[in-house]
Amino acid sequence: MSQGEWRLRPPRNTLDRRAIAWWRTQWLLWAAGPVFTLGLLGALIAPARFWLLGPAALLAVLGLTCAALIPRWWYAVHRWEVTDEAVYVRTGFFRQEWRIAPMSRIQTVDTVRGPLEQMFKLSSVTVTTASAKGAVRMKGLPHEQASQLAEQLTRITQATPGDAT
Amino acid sequence: MSEPAPPSAESTAEVPESGPDKGAYGAPEEGWRSLDRRTLLVTAVVTAGVVLGAGVPTAVGMAGGGMPLGEVLAWLLAGAGLVIGAGTGGDYVRWRRTRYRVGPERAELHTGLFLLKRRSLARERIRSVDLTANVLLRILGLVKVRIGTGEQTGGESTLELDPVTRAEGERLRRELLARATEEAGAYGEGALAAFDRKWIRYAPLSFLAPVLGASAVGGVLQVSEWFGAQSRLFDWLGDFFRATTVLGGSLILLAGMGLAGAVGALGLWVEMWWNYRLEREAGGTLRVRRGLLTSRSVSIEERRLRGVEVVEPLGVRMVGAARVDAVATGLAHEDEDERTEAKALLPAAPRTLADTVAARVLREPVSPTRGATLIPHPxxxxxxxxxxxxxxxxxxxxxxxxxxxxxxxxxxxxxxxxxxxxxxxxxxxxxxxxxNLGHGLSGRYLVTRSGTLARTTVALQRGGVIGWRVRQSVFQRRAGLLTLTATTAAGSGGYSVHDAAEGEGLAFAESAVPGLLAPFLVRSGTRSRPYG
CATH class of the missing domain: 1.10.287 (Helix Hairpins)
Incomplete structure (x- = not known):
């Protein structure tokens, strides 16, 4: 093998840029709850103020750092691609994962829009096969693209005979 | 179907009179049948058993409390009568309200008093008809029938008929699983494996034995506590250790535990596997029959068989034996236990026999689990x-x-x-x-092996692979390894090749299912950034 080893190439498409903002908001909301609670308690309970406000500050810094850095990184790591034959998705960094589901084996195509995703005009598309371990998820696609994709996938899968097992 | 059934339990219409099964259903109400009436008897006996179990301690307690014996008996009999009556009455209502029908298109079940449940399965989707009968049902000549589809999701796709007569169960099984017989007799119908008493020697080697031994100890402690004798037990143990040495005493106790575990494992094995028989029936169905007290019959359509799994738990492997499980879609799996039971094709038996049975099941001259040359991992x-x-x-x-x-x-x-x-x-x-790590291709099959406490060799039909999942942790990336998982509709949903060499693993995946991975593969001389 003079040419080198086979490798999986990254899927073609990145997510929508808005996904970064979406993830950021998620991180901020996630951190805001405990920070707010701790802060409120700290304001009310004078004797334990240090022990309440300290962690609150720590959490706030942590949350802000995560919100600033991680989404950008996730954006770089998440990629997807749909060809005529298959759906191909890559996720993760510390435990990178590639999933490939052939069109002929796709059973359902779900489009989900959470409340937060709605705000950012994003959708998630989940493609399931007959395998309990074979679901392929694409999060953070723009609305139009997601529905287009779902429609395209549904059309292709309906054209395939058999029960896809 | 011209129209949906009207929403009442009395909807008996729309069974075509000219169905192919017209002759078989001479029963009243156009094919609707009810469960066997003797279910009432079964329920009464079971409830009576429970009442007896609860009643005796209660009676002892009440009599001990100073109540005259006659009064105690009167109270208990009244209570028992009430409970048994209520149980049987409830079952009577269930029996009255439960009806099933096997039409040319669908198998249907209507049940429930307040909450009417109607379930109907398209006959072409029915993949399994399993019969079970516990001792009581066997004495009465009844069986419990579970009719299932190949659906992986939800327990909603199973019809349970509890109970019908054995003849009716057999008829349902034959009829629902009978399909166009293709390639009949190619590898012969009839027995693929039959019970051999000598296999019992593998039973105490299973991992069940130590578990049972430990639970025996737990049981002794629990019972001694009930009777307030726990301190006496510990005193006795203290004396025992003083009489022997600590080491000797521990060894004796461990041996005792081991013995209890072995006896338990033997008993369980006999109950599970006595009268075992694996056969192939006309129409391409594999059937496993087994059980000493509770008899079980599991049918696996060969159409939904995607391969086999040869499992060798450590103890069993050391004496050269192996178990064979089916990798099939839609085995009954309401809970994990039943799934383990349903997929077993052969109990622990000599490895050569296991391979032979695997080969016969797959209709191959040599089992891929034995014949494949496995590539070792880096x-x-x-x-x-x-x-x-x-x-x-x-x-x-x-x-x-x-x-x-x-x-x-x-x-x-x-x-x-x-x-x-x-x-x-x-x-x-x-x-x-x-x-033990290894993977390879053998004819139509992809073979992968891994594990040490339970070494598993899976032969999965390459046509049954419905996708790939490739995983690589940071450590694996540094070592140039990756874990490949072939996803499939059958069995556990995915079978993995752990820690294969990066390039070789991907090339293997591509040659196992040509064309699926190829568009996403590139050759590279240099290691590129993990995301680019």
Missing amino acids: RAARGRRLRWALGYALAPVAVLTVLGLLLTDVLLYVAAAGAVVLLPVAVLLALDAYR
Whole structure:
């Protein structure tokens, strides 16, 4: 093998840029709850103020750092691609994962829009096969693209005979 | 279907009179049948058993409390009558309200009093008809029938008929699973494997034995506590250890536990596997029949068979035996236990026989689990296994050492002993785990092997692979390894090749299912950034 080893190439498409903002908001909301609670308690309970406000500050810094850095990184790591034959998705960094589901084996195509995703005009598309371990998820696609994709996938899968097992 | 059934339990219309099964259903109400009436008897007996179990201690308690015996009996009999009556009455209502029908298109079940449940399965989707009969049902000549589809999701796709007569159960099984007989007789119908008493020697070697032994100890402690004799038991144990040495006493106790576990495992094995028989029936159905007291019959359509799994738990492997499980879609799996039961094709038996049975089941001259040349995995995989093993072995030793330094020297000795025992075992297991890794192709099958405590060799039909999942942790990336999972509709949903060499693994996946991975593969001389 003079040419080198086979490798999986990254899927073609990145997510929508808005996904970064979406993830950021998620991180901020996630951190805001405990920070707010701790802060409120700290304001009310004078004797334990240090022990309440300290962690609150720590959490706030942590949350802000995560919100600033991680989404950008996730954006770089998440990629997807749909060809005529298959759906191909890559996720993760510390435990990178590639999933490939052939069109002929796709059973359902779900489009989900959470409340937060709605705000950012994003959708998630989940493609399931007959395998309990074979679901392929694409999060953070723009609305139009997601529905287009779902429609395209549904059309292709309906054209395939058999029960896809 | 011209129109949906009207929403009442009396909807008996729309059964075509000219259905192919017209003759078979001479029953009233156009094919609707009810369960066997003797279910009432079964319920009454079962409830009576429960009442007896609860009633005797209660009676002892009440009599002990100073109540005259006659009064105690009167109370108890009244209570028992009430409970048994209520149970049987409830079952009567269930029996009255439950009806089923097998039409040319669908199998239907209507049941429920307040909440009407109607379930109907398209006959072409029915993949399994399993019969079970416990002792009581067997005496009465009844069976419980479960009709299932190949759906992986939800338990909503099963019809349960509890109970019908054995003849009716057999008829349903034959009729629902009978399909156009293709290639009949190619590899012959009839028995593929039959019960052999000698297999019982593998029963005590299973992992069940120590578990049963430990639970026997738990049981003794529990019972002694009920009778307030626990302190006496501990006194006796103290005397016992004083009479012998600590080491000798422990060994004797361990031997006793082992013996109890072995006896338990033997008993369970006999109940599970007595009268075992694996056969192929006309129409391409595999059927496993077994059980001493509770008889079970599991049918697996060959259409939904995607391969086999040869499993060798450590103890069983050391004496050269193996178990065979089916990798099939839609086996009944309401809970994990039933799934394990349903997929077993052969209990632990000599390895050569296991391979033969696997070959016969797959209609192959040689089982892929034996015939395939497996590619060993890179040495980096061995390093990973050794590191894990050392981690697992050293963690308790480290904890004990720290505690020993802080508290008492005794723990240091325990830690040292632990290290002496655990480290070699861990290293041996790790080396074995590495040696067991392998993957290869054999005809229509993809074969992968892994595991040490239970070595599993899976032969999966390449046509049954419905996708790939490739995983690579940071450590694997540095070592040039990856874990490939072939996803499938059958069995556990995915079968993995652990820690294969990166390039070779991907090439293997591509050659196993040509064309699926190819568009996403590139050759590279240099290692590129993990995301680019």
